[in-house]
Amino acid sequence: MSKERIQTITLSLVILFVSFVVGEIVTNTGNASTKELTEYEKLMGLGEPQAHVPGPSEVLKLAVKELSNPFYDNGSNDKGIGTQLFYSILRVMAGYFLAVLIAIPLGFLTGMSPIFYNALQPYIQVLKPISPLAWMPLALFVIKDSILSSVFVIFICSIWPILINTAFGVMSVKKDWLNVSRTLEMGTLETAFKVILPAALPTIFTGLRISMGISWLVIVAAEMLVGGTGIGYYVWNEWNNLDLTSVVFSIFMIGIVGMGLDLLIAQASKYFMYQE
Amino acid sequence: MKGNSYPIKNGNLQKLLTNLILRIMPYNSLDNPYSEKSDLSHGAGCSCGPCSAKKKAAVNTLPDTEESIVNRFVETAIVKSMFGGNDMNRRRFISAVGESTFKAALATALPMGLLQSCVNDKKKQVENGGATTKSVSKLEKTKLNIGFVPITCATPIIMSKPMGFYEKYGLDVDVIKTAGWAVARDKSLNKEYDASHMLTPMPLAMTMGAGSIASPYIMPAVENINGQAICLHLKHKDKRDPKQWKGFKFGVPFEYSMHNFLLRYYVAEFGLDPDKDIQIRVVPPPEMVANLRAGNLDGYLSPDPFNQRAVYENVGFLHMLTKDIWEGHPCCAFACSEDFAKTNPNTYAALFSAIIDATQYSSKHENRAAIAEAISPKNYLNQPPSVVAQVLTGKYADGLGNVKDAPDRIGFDPFPWHSMGVWILTQMKRWGYVKKDINYKAIAEQVYLATDCANKMKELGYEAPGTTYKKHYIMGKEFDPNKPEEYVDSFAIKAN
Numbered sequence: 001m002s003k004e005r006i007q008t009i010t011l012s013l014v015i016l017f018v019s020f021v022v023g024e025i026v027t028n029t030g031n032a033s034t035k036e037l038t039e040y041e042k043l044m045g046l047g048e049p050q051a052h053v054p055g056p057s058e059v060l061k062l063a064v065k066e067l068s069n070p071f072y073d074n075g076s077n078d079k080g081i082g083t084q085l086f087y088s089i090l091r092v093m094a095g096y097f098l099a100v101l102i103a104i105p106l107g108f109l110t111g112m113s114p115i116f117y118n119a120l121q122p123y124i125q126v127l128k129p130i131s132p133l134a135w136m137p138l139a140l141f142v143i144k145d146s147i148l149s150s151v152f153v154i155f156i157c158s159i160w161p162i163l164i165n166t167a168f169g170v171m172s173v174k175k176d177w178l179n180v181s182r183t184l185e186m187g188t189l190e191t192a193f194k195v196i197l198p199a200a201l202p203t204i205f206t207g208l209r210i211s212m213g214i215s216w217l218v219i220v221a222a223e224m225l226v227g228g229t230g231i232g233y234y235v236w237n238e239w240n241n242l243d244l245t246s247v248v249f250s251i252f253m254i255g256i257v258g259m260g261l262d263l264l265i266a267q268a269s270k271y272f273m274y275q276e
Numbered sequence: 277m278k279g280n281s282y283p284i285k286n287g288n289l290q291k292l293l294t295n296l297i298l299r300i301m302p303y304n305s306l307d308n309p310y311s312e313k314s315d316l317s318h319g320a321g322c323s324c325g326p327c328s329a330k331k332k333a334a335v336n337t338l339p340d341t342e343e344s345i346v347n348r349f350v351e352t353a354i355v356k357s358m359f360g361g362n363d364m365n366r367r368r369f370i371s372a373v374g375e376s377t378f379k380a381a382l383a384t385a386l387p388m389g390l391l392q393s394c395v396n397d398k399k400k401q402v403e404n405g406g407a408t409t410k411s412v413s414k415l416e417k418t419k420l421n422i423g424f425v426p427i428t429c430a431t432p433i434i435m436s437k438p439m440g441f442y443e444k445y446g447l448d449v450d451v452i453k454t455a456g457w458a459v460a461r462d463k464s465l466n467k468e469y470d471a472s473h474m475l476t477p478m479p480l481a482m483t484m485g486a487g488s489i490a491s492p493y494i495m496p497a498v499e500n501i502n503g504q505a506i507c508l509h510l511k512h513k514d515k516r517d518p519k520q521w522k523g524f525k526f527g528v529p530f531e532y533s534m535h536n537f538l539l540r541y542y543v544a545e546f547g548l549d550p551d552k553d554i555q556i557r558v559v560p561p562p563e564m565v566a567n568l569r570a571g572n573l574d575g576y577l578s579p580d581p582f583n584q585r586a587v588y589e590n591v592g593f594l595h596m597l598t599k600d601i602w603e604g605h606p607c608c609a610f611a612c613s614e615d616f617a618k619t620n621p622n623t624y625a626a627l628f629s630a631i632i633d634a635t636q637y638s639s640k641h642e643n644r645a646a647i648a649e650a651i652s653p654k655n656y657l658n659q660p661p662s663v664v665a666q667v668l669t670g671k672y673a674d675g676l677g678n679v680k681d682a683p684d685r686i687g688f689d690p691f692p693w694h695s696m697g698v699w700i701l702t703q704m705k706r707w708g709y710v711k712k713d714i715n716y717k718a719i720a721e722q723v724y725l726a727t728d729c730a731n732k733m734k735e736l737g738y739e740a741p742g743t744t745y746k747k748h749y750i751m752g753k754e755f756d757p758n759k760p761e762e763y764v765d766s767f768a769i770k771a772n
Contacts, residue, residue, distance in 0.1 A: 043666055043673035045588045075437075077453040078655035137458075144466040146459070226459060228452065236455060240426060240562040241658040242589065 020056045027055040054245040062249050085257055088230040092215045095154025103162035111170025124160065132157035132218045136225055150222040157218050158211035165207025169200030205269035212265055216258045310379045312371035415446055416620040423454045423463055423472040426657045427561050427579035428667045429500045429608035430473040431647060432634035432688060438650045441634040445626040456560035457530040465491055471612035471627060477532040477700045479611045479723050486710055492614040495692055496628050496725045499608040499635060502599035503686030504535060505583040507592045508575035509568055518546035527559035527567060527576035534607050537703040539577040542601055544769040545751050551771060568592050580667040581659050588663050593675030597685055602750040606696045632690050632732050639688040644668040692724035694744040695757035702760045708771030716760040
């Protein structure tokens, strides 16, 4: 191991340790009071743990408990963290792949024809900045199904980055390469698949990666709104009960899964990178 | 003949029936009477070779529900008697005209289904010690989704699941927690929910198309009466006179809610115009406490347990209970689309019975502690049991250092008074939620099924009121349901 790598790891561990200790110090435990309580104090819940910002050790304890039984099922409104994450990932994947299926071919066409590109520009620019959640009431009304509505919201938020990046990637393929393919008398389709697509892939993957990040951000909010299942619902349900330990725990889980999804696409894109 | 109710779940019953067929009954009675191939002649205990062989086969092809067995016996008895018990004639006739023709011809002449259900009903009546349980016969649908917002008002709807009230009427219900009423409304309109916990003004508004597309909704039963409170942030401890509330930001759970109408009524009685002098925001109940703590709200009139939870978290205090605005006011309701009730009359009736039963059960104080225990877990309200118990038992901390005792803090009474519906409509009119002229009584009577509820209550052995209109008194002011228009005009503060 190089010296630099050892230093990096040491620093990472130090940051973790310091934040753990600082976290423990600044948070209180919310422990139940042990002194003799009057009736009023009992009704005020002084005999029970109070809602509080949890320390790292408390979150860790909960994480061990939740992760040791991630798929428990105590009825339709109380399922394990694993089940909830599974539902969220499923929804994200459904909406995301739908977007990929539509955005890549459409972006390809747009990128190959400047007229098409310029004609679509104003619409894309208007639709792109709309917060995906603003679509939710409309989706619920039109689609008439809350699960499909959340899938639709994921779809609508992930389609734009992919579309724009694909079009951009296709447009910026070097003219020299196209000229070479023309010299070699390649047909349009052959040029598209053998020259343009491989050349544009890195840019397309950037779009795919951005979209995946956005989808994962949006699903949490969408599920908080609609409820039922999913990690967003889990956060909302714990918020109801002001159980911040669970909320903090799920925040970490959202981060970890988000990182996993991002890594997945980053790994995949490595296969398509090329050096000029 | 495959019935879809009375599934034979337990092995004992299956064994019993098997024995019955092998020993006592002629197996033939279970054979298809419309077929020329089946033999209905051999009697009970016939020990001839084919009989015992067929008996065993009959057991294997046993109709899978008790009800369908009864149905088959009824059919066989009728067909047999048509041919005077002469089985040869029956088989010859059927082979001449064909099985389906014969079955169809018989069906046009005789209401077979009705006869069968009569026998089935009678049988159940005997089994249930004489009580009529028409509702149990032939449930069109046993698996139901019912939405609820996690508040104590929904107690009967929620507790029916863990305490077995749905099961008792043959229903397998999933109660699904919902983030707020806009979502509950949309999921109901989308038919994701078969029925839902709603606020009493919602089905009225939905039927009129106020705030949503118009879709006929019915409200067969009220869930709770009273049970709400005005909760203020602790920093307003000294501002107990509503006249000092100018500029306050209040939360209510939904626009079409008793909470909104009661809060508006209350502040207006103290001379504040709710549209100008205070700000009213719609906040889903579960988010109330967090908003109060963050200073986003100065107070709210919201459903419990979130008032009590604010006290418990040392964020707010209870200014007053809504029972002191209008003693016995309705709050939440059990509602479904008219379409659901029409297409699934028996399921609807069974569900209705379960809800009425549960509502009556929760109205008794001695059951309240057990109910609080049953509905507090994460799957339902997700609240500390002590908070829920304080709401349901009425012995609570007010947040100002006092322990109060108000057994009628929340009550449960299913009867949907038409006069309550008319009052709600007058308030919608008063605050401009509905601009057009309203036929108050017609809408109230279309949506609030008071007569049906009274019949159902009597059927289940509870006392029901004889009328559907009565005068109400809100903060001392009389409301006469016969003069809604005059009532609206009598207020000095109103929209427009």
